[in-house]
Each structure stands twice: as C-alpha cells, then as structure tokens.
Amino acid sequence: MPKAGDKSSSRDIKVSKGAVDEAFKTLSNWGRWGKDDQIGTLNHITPAEIVAAAKLIKRGKTFALGIPLGQSGPQRGLFGKRWNPIHTMLATGTDALAGRQERLLYADDAINMPIQSATHWDSLGHIFYHDKMYNGHHASAVDSNGLSKLGIEHAKDKLVGRGVLLDIARWKGVDTLEDGEGISNDDLDACAAAEKVEIRKGDFVLVRTGQMEACLKRGEWGGYAGGDAPGLKFESCYWLHEKQVGGVCSDTWGVEVRPNETKDVNQPWHWVVIPAMGLYMGEMFDLAELAEDCAADKVYEFFFCGAPLNIPGATGSPINPQAIK
C-alpha cells in the first residue's frame, strides 16, 4: 500500500522532453539483467511468481481478453499504415457442395493483419529512444527484415503469471473515463486499495478505463485507434518501475493518456517505458466480462496467460490473453 513520500506516489511532473529524458535516466533497466537481455521487465517473473499465480485458479473460470480480428476492428488510418485484419477463405463448404473437392471436404483460410491492429503485445523493439532500443541495442537492428534484436520471440514462454485488474472506471463510478482523463499514481494506489488487491513484483497490471466498451456501445470506434483517450499519466512510469510489474495492459489503444501531457514528443510515456525500462505493454484488451466478474466476486487477481505467437523479429504479437480465476 502506498505511503506518503513514496517515490512513486503522485508528483507534479511538468511533462516535456526534459522530463522524458530525466525519467529515461532514472528508470533505465539497461544492463540490469545482463547486456544481452531481450525481455526486460519479464525478468521480474520467476518460477515462484508463476507457482503462486497458479493458486489463484479457484473457480476454473476463464476470460478471453482478445477483441475479434476482422473488418470490425478499430483501425481508421489515424496512425501509421495499419489496417483491420483481413480474413479470406482458401477453400469453402460451398466449394465442397458444388463438387469442387475430392476425397477430403474441407475449408481453409488466411489472415493478413498488422501485428498491432487489435489486442496485442508491444515487443521491446517497437519504440526507439533516439538511435537506441531497450538495453542499448541499436535501432539499425530493426530493418525491413524485422527485428534482429528484441523481437517478440524472446518472450514466447514468458508472458504468464499473476494478473491484477485495476478497474479505474468502476472505482471512479463511471462507465468510462473521458478522453484526455489521466490516471495518476495516486489513482492506481487508491483503486488497488479499494479493490483490496496488492500489486506485486512480476504482475501483469490490467487497467480498465471503459473506453473500449463505450465505443462498442456507441457502435463506432471513432478515434479509438490513434485519437484521444483516457489513460495512464506520464508519472505512472515511476509507479510501474517501483512496483516491478511484469507488464501493463489496458483497454485502450495506447495505454497512456491522449492528448499527451506535452506536445514536445508523441507518446512521452512510451519513450520511457519501452526503451528505458523494457516494460511489456498490452493494448486493446477487452476487459468488460472480466471486470463484471471481479466486481461480483470482489477478487481482482487471477492467473494470466498472454502467450504471444512465435513470430521471429516481430514488434509484438496479436493475442487473445486468458485470465483464469
């Protein structure tokens, strides 16, 4: 539980490029787990954390946190070149019915999607700080052939452990936080306290703002992917560092609040948490059903399995994380 004077409690940070640089230096994990380390904060998760997390499986109830992959997705061209997943068929039942198949009647299909177009992890090679990535790896290691350093494959068996839901929206008594509404360190602490849940080393912290549900209720994504959003304030990088979390996830596109707290740089919090801290980040998690359940049984901790696809050299992976209570 936070105490006054904790270095990760809320402070008045005037976010700027200078504040980014300062946080970068203060929070850097470069070298902390060896010069060849490729997984950053996932090092906080040891067998002990996994064994402990397994004990949270008490009711045998599983929640799938991945949004549907398809044309209904949130991409609207606001950031980069991403598109919504394209699912196409290579063989169909209608072919079989028309006598176009022999000896084995089957359907087959394909998917074409940006890695980060729906629920996904960012790998540690997703964001650069000037010419460097996490742990000092040079940005030139990421070329058209992919990430020769820090790709998601390094985490292929590492995204398992204890999960905690911080249901900020419910704690605040709203359906959704507003676009631009920042979540402070004190908010995080107070929400955890209200939920009677402790944040521990190696945890996957899932932060619910309600924004995704608001979009789905409204029937249109609007600026969800790349526009304004509620989210973590910049100061949370200190909180996440002190708590030694394994990863942080949210029901928003980019976890951090938008518009950002500064115009100096785009996504100031990203500048720090990925390249300095090596923090694993999960975005666009569907937390609705899990949050309902946690509110009902008052248990906000669970076993979490967010295994990525094994895509060598990828900036992350589409996922369908499982929370198991």
Place this chain on the structure above:
Amino acid sequence: MPKAGDKSSSRDIKVSKGAVDEAFKTLSNWGRWGKDDQIGTLNHITPAEIVAAAKLIKRGKTFALGIPLGQSGPQRGLFGKRWNPIHTMLATGTDALAGRQERLLYADDAINMPIQSATHWDSLGHIFYHDKMYNGHHASAVDSNGLSKLGIEHAKDKLVGRGVLLDIARWKGVDTLEDGEGISNDDLDACAAAEKVEIRKGDFVLVRTGQMEACLKRGEWGGYAGGDAPGLKFESCYWLHEKQVGGVCSDTWGVEVRPNETKDVNQPWHWVVIPAMGLYMGEMFDLAELAEDCAADKVYEFFFCGAPLNIPGATGSPINPQAIK
C-alpha cells in the same frame, strides 16, 4: 488403465469408406451438448478440470509449443493453397535513423498467413462429412465470408485445461517414428502406462512422434506438410472418444498416419474426429523441449493453455500453446 476387452483397445479395423461411415455413426456427438453446440469435445472441460489442472503448476516452468512463423516454415505446396507466413515491416529503425520519423520513433509490421500454415488448432468447421459439419450444421454455412457456424471464436476461452504428453518416440526408444508408422490404441495405452500417467476426461493429449525434430535436424521439411508421416491409426478415434479427451495434438502436420490406411478417402480419421465427434485437434506442435523435461522429471502432465486468436469465422487459429509445470 486399459483392460483387455475395452472397446477402445486395438482392434483389427480394415479402414475403408465403410469403416469411416461406421465410426461416424458410432462416435457421433451430434446433439450430445445441445443442437446449437459449437465446441464439441471442449464440453468435456468443466471448471473442475481447470482447477485440478492448475494444481499441476508446481515448478513454475513454462514451455512454448509454437513453431516460428515465417519463411522458414514447412509449407511446400503439397496441400491446398497454403503458404508460409509472410512477415513484412511497416516502419523500421532504419527509417528512424534516416530521419524519416518524427516525434515518435517506432517500428511496425504485419503478418499474412494461412490459419493452418504452422502450429494451429483446427476449428470444428474445418472438415465436412458430405454436406454436413459437426452437430449437423450444413456445409453452406462456410462460404467466402468465413464460417458462420463452428468458427474458432466459439473456443476463445475454452482451450485451457490439463495436458498430457504421450512421448511415443521416446517410449519406443527411437528419435522419430517412421513415415507411415501408425500408433495404435494399445501403443497409446502402453505409453501412458510406462509414463505412469492417466488420461482423464477433458485432457489435451499431446502425441510426440519425433518427426518435426527429425526434419529440423535434417535441415529441411521435405514432405512434412502434406506428405507421409507417422501418426495415429484410424482406430484411435474410438480411443479418444472413450477417453473423452478435450483435444488431441501432435508434432506432425495432420496427427493421423500417412499414407492413410485406405485409399478410399483422404485423411479418414479427420472425416470422423472433426465432423462426428467435434474433437479439437492441434497440429505441428513443437514438443522437443517439453519432452526432454518430462523425460527428466518423469512428470508427463501439466497445465495447458492453448488460447486461439479470436478470429470470427476462422477454420482454426495459429497458436503458441503453453505447457506449464
């Protein structure tokens, strides 16, 4: 443990279209879980099975069973229209270094892959029996827009439970079974007995033939994807039904032995297990590291999390299943 006279012990089945039809009738689960059921044998997994499985997490050691997704994959054009996963970059570190990005330096990428091109689940709409799918759904429900019935999305939170490794290759004392070498029901029982592990309702049974490792050792996939292979004999559909397994997985392309035991139809076992039984099937699992560990600690059971991507209407999903001991 199997007893003489068990209906699932080895029998002399002369595999033929007739044998397929007979097994289809005998093993049909149509209607067993309601006329609208979309998940078949995953119904065998209830909260009790999941809670029990969680207790198998004792050492906190995780194994990733998905092969790398990329051009190194096994597709060689032997079956259908599948290709190896194509990973392309949408933004790179080299762009950032050249001053082509502003305010956020980042990498981004995309993947284009057949659903079944690497480690994956088959959903229950993957195979037709004449004009029907599992549970009597009509094949016309699978058109160019995807599977309007039996898509993988129905299993988005269902592929979790107890896993058991039947390391047939090691039990037989070989690096790999030979192409065309069938695994009988008696083999399955004897291997389980030797491993001192019991097959229980709802289990995910992982069958290791060694074929994948042989390909990797040889440095070329050859006919792995669609050619000859060791694998389960046709009779195993009876065994799997009696054991009430949740799913069956293997380190081969198609689980069942090839050349098939009949020339009447292609993949006779598939004709039965998917459309009649509604059995979830996992293919191309990388079992090497897990098998080494099981041989070392003599523990062949574990918590299994094989969450699929949430792809509405898909014939399955690429996966990176996790075995946790």
Place this chain on the structure above:
Amino acid sequence: MPKAGDKSSSRDIKVSKGAVDEAFKTLSNWGRWGKDDQIGTLNHITPAEIVAAAKLIKRGKTFALGIPLGQSGPQRGLFGKRWNPIHTMLATGTDALAGRQERLLYADDAINMPIQSATHWDSLGHIFYHDKMYNGHHASAVDSNGLSKLGIEHAKDKLVGRGVLLDIARWKGVDTLEDGEGISNDDLDACAAAEKVEIRKGDFVLVRTGQMEACLKRGEWGGYAGGDAPGLKFESCYWLHEKQVGGVCSDTWGVEVRPNETKDVNQPWHWVVIPAMGLYMGEMFDLAELAEDCAADKVYEFFFCGAPLNIPGATGSPINPQAIK
C-alpha cells in the same frame, strides 16, 4: 448516327426482373463465337480494327487512365469485402543507408489488393445469371481456386483497339452528373453527334460522368465505391449490343446508374451485359486529363491499350489504360 426507330434508341423500359430476363434473351451472345468462347464482345475487335485504330496516333500524346493504387483509394466497405490497395516495402533505402545491405543496395516492395479495388476490367466470370455465366459456363467453375472459365487471362492480348470518349458531363454543360442521373441511349447518340464521332464495331466506349473528379475535388470519396452514382441507364445494354462495342468503361464505380432503376435485383444492367452479352467493362477510369484534351482538339477518338495483368482465374485485372492520340 441514330435514326428514329432504331432499336437501340431510347425506349420506355420499366426495369424489373422481367425486363432483365427479356434483355438477357434478346441480347445473348451465347454460342455466337463458338461454344468455347471466353472473350465475348472482344471478338468484335479484329486485326482490321487495330490497324485502323493505330492511325489515330497522330500527336504522340499518351494519357494514363488508372487511378493511384494505395490507401487513398475509394473503397469504404460499402460493397463486399474489398479494401484499398496495401503497398508495403520489403527493402528500403534507409536499410541501405544503415549498412543493412551488402553488395547490392536496393529497394523492394509488394502490393496486396482486391482485383476490383481501383481502375480495372471485369472479366466475364465476374457476374452470374442464376447458375450460369457467359456462354453457358456453369457457376461452379468459379470456386476458391479461381475462375477455371472466363478468367481475365483469356483477354491478355485482346484489350487493344479504338477508343472513343463520350464526355456526357461536358456535353450536358456540367462538372458532374448527379447521383442517380441516368444516361439514356438518346444521350449517348446525341453526345456522339455533338462530338462528331462515330461509334464503330469493336470500340472501347469511355463514358465520362464527372463523378470521380467531383469526389477528388471534394477531397473525399464518400459513397463512390458502392453507393449512388450517375451512369448508364438499363436500356443502354441494347445500344451497346447494336453498336457491337468491344468494351464500355466509365469514371464511376459500376458504369450503371445507382440507385438502380429497379429494386428487384442489384445492378440489373450487370445481370445482362456480362453474362448475356459477354461485354468487357472497365470501371473507375480517370478521364479528366483525356477529356480536357479532347475538348481542346475536338478529337474524341484515339488508340486504346488497356492490357490487363495476366492473372489466370481472375475476375478482372487492375489496369492503367492508355489512350494515345
């Protein structure tokens, strides 16, 4: 020049499924060029037409009629599953600059696009009339493996000849026809007469409505791809048949007027011109620059080369047609 009483002059057709069926019977070219014919009205173009068309190249001025292929395209999800072309890089100059290439410094790339997402031809297998295609080919010839009949490859050396621009918008004295504004046979005749150009056997008739330019001027495509549009009235199928044109093209998404003249069927004119007549149709042609030039020199005829890509089994081809004066 049209004369009163010509069967292709404007008539009062009340468009309905019945009118479609009647036109289908009246205008059918099934068997006209042999039972194996795969190119329909392109048979109207013989070497004589090509030699004559070559004589229209007098000024050596070439016009490119294809719109840019990329994310700026008109697809907005209003019809089927089409997306705008996705152009991605496989190797870049920034990679070369970062020292990531050796011995050959190069750029490489890929494109992923629906065949009909931008300027394109429809091949004759694009539209079915009940269970049949042009020339009586069965619809089952078009399965997930593509068109085994009537694919665009049959026209790989056939889309060359005389082109004529009918600049309906300019003739009507407007920048653009309105959505829903139909072009009648009398309009076609009167416009040709005003332009002092004759429609001849085998011609590619390019009909300009101005709609595309209006969209580009407005800066947004809106309902261009699949929504309302000006275009040919249903009766034009008679006109095109009588004139024995080789193909008809327009600056709209679908050539025919929308909303359609009936609610019985979608795209009634398509139902007739492709499967009955075997008419080649070009859509989303950028006619702005050509039209300016024709207005300036009063010459509305030209050599036309609209070679498709050689994509076996395709419903058409993306193209960049050339008009050469």
Place this chain on the structure above:
Amino acid sequence: MPKAGDKSSSRDIKVSKGAVDEAFKTLSNWGRWGKDDQIGTLNHITPAEIVAAAKLIKRGKTFALGIPLGQSGPQRGLFGKRWNPIHTMLATGTDALAGRQERLLYADDAINMPIQSATHWDSLGHIFYHDKMYNGHHASAVDSNGLSKLGIEHAKDKLVGRGVLLDIARWKGVDTLEDGEGISNDDLDACAAAEKVEIRKGDFVLVRTGQMEACLKRGEWGGYAGGDAPGLKFESCYWLHEKQVGGVCSDTWGVEVRPNETKDVNQPWHWVVIPAMGLYMGEMFDLAELAEDCAADKVYEFFFCGAPLNIPGATGSPINPQAIK
C-alpha cells in the same frame, strides 16, 4: 550499324568495382533532363517517336509478354523476400450456387504479390549507388512508406513507343543461351544487323536469351529467379547509353549475365544503368510467341505498350506488355 572504333563496340572491360565507378561517371545522366527529372531514359521518347512507332502496326496482331501471375511463378527464395503471387477469392460461384448471395450473384478476388515477382518494370528508385539514386536523389527518400522520389507513377504514361526484338538465341542458332553466357555489344550489333533492324533513340530493346522457355520446357524454374543466367555483359551499359534507348527488357530475371563478371559487387550492370543512366528495365518478359512471329515475317520492330500500374511510390510495376505488329 556498328563500326570499328565505335565507343560502344565490344571492348575488354575487366569488370570490377573500379569499372563500375568509371562507367557510373562516364554514363551519368544526372541533371541531363533537369534536376527534378524522375524518368531518366524515358525522356528519349518524344511524341515523334510514338507517332513513328504507331506506323509499325500493320497486321493488327498483338502479343502479350507477361507471364502468368500465380503460384506457378519463378520465385524460389533465392533473392530477398519475394514470393510468388497469391490469388485468393473473396466471393465465388459456388457461394452463389449455395444460395449465399442475394440480388447480385458475383465473384470477387484479390492478389498479393511482390512488385518484382513476375514480368515487371524496375522504377528508377529500385537501385542505389551508395547513398544516392538516379539524378542525385538521396536514398533516404525510400523508406517504409515507399519511394517519395523516382516511383513508377512518374512513368504512368511514358512506357509506350517503338519496340525491337533482338533474338540473340535464334541468331546464335540455339534454343537457349547457357547460364553465364554473356551477350556482348558486338553480339547486339551483329544480331540487329542480321535482323535488318536498326536501334533508334527511345527504343525499347527486348533481348531474348531463351532461358525462360528452357525453364518452362523443363517444367521447373530452378535458379531462374536469382540464380545463374545468360544475359547482357557489363559493357552493354555503354552500348545502351550510346543508342539512347528508352528501355531494355529481357526474358531473364535480371537482364545482366550471372554469375556476374566480378565478385566485387552484386549485379554490377544494375549499379550503373539504373542510378547513373536512369534506364528503365523490364524483366521476365515472355518473348516466345513474339519471337516466333518475328522469325516468320522477318519484322523485328513493333509498337510497344508496357504501361505500368499507377502505384505511387513503387519500385516498379507488374506488367503485361503488349507488342503490336
């Protein structure tokens, strides 16, 4: 006709990085057509050349020079990340037959292909000379967003003119030149002389080696795409410069002879012709049928229309060039 002492007749060039650098300086067209020029040697083609070329259309016979786009293509992973074109269906006749469509029965499809995977043009941004492209444009203009300079769109209406076939294989009396067999400037001159055809300013020179036909006859592409091949000797860059050709094309993967004449650099001729000269280059042209016809009527010149797709920022375009006699 070549004369002894012509600077473009065969000379003893010992190909090396030094020879590349020397040729680069000698043959540079940087600035020749203005500092903003983006089309290089296509500037040699003026309206006069096009009007003259049109007069070569005498028999009204058209030849399509593009190979089929599909899985039958030549890509075998020998160069870069290219794959064979993937053609998939988005709507089918079998869907229509199964009652899965309404009011418009249609087929639809998509293609996903590397720009340079089959018959194609190289645009001038395809190859870099150190940090520069043709006309001094910097390599950083080619990033993950494509070519902001020298993309194929600049040639969208420029790839039309006179074509000449130099049928080297037939002139040498062989079905195919051998891999590694270089075509000298004297060969080019002698072949043209034997064909009684003159190379003129702005011409598209099509060089036939027979290699593609040999592959097709043999039934397998082998090393066609990126392996050894017959082709132009390095010295031909001088010949092509002196002749002021508009473009050069061949039935091989890369026009120039492989193994290359030096090990210093990969594709030494490419280093010069694209970035120094700004020469348009066409690869993998199917010249079989055209060559047969030319041999029969002894006419080796024709109207040539090789319009690219209008793909802004692309390294070239897939094409189906038309030779019209």
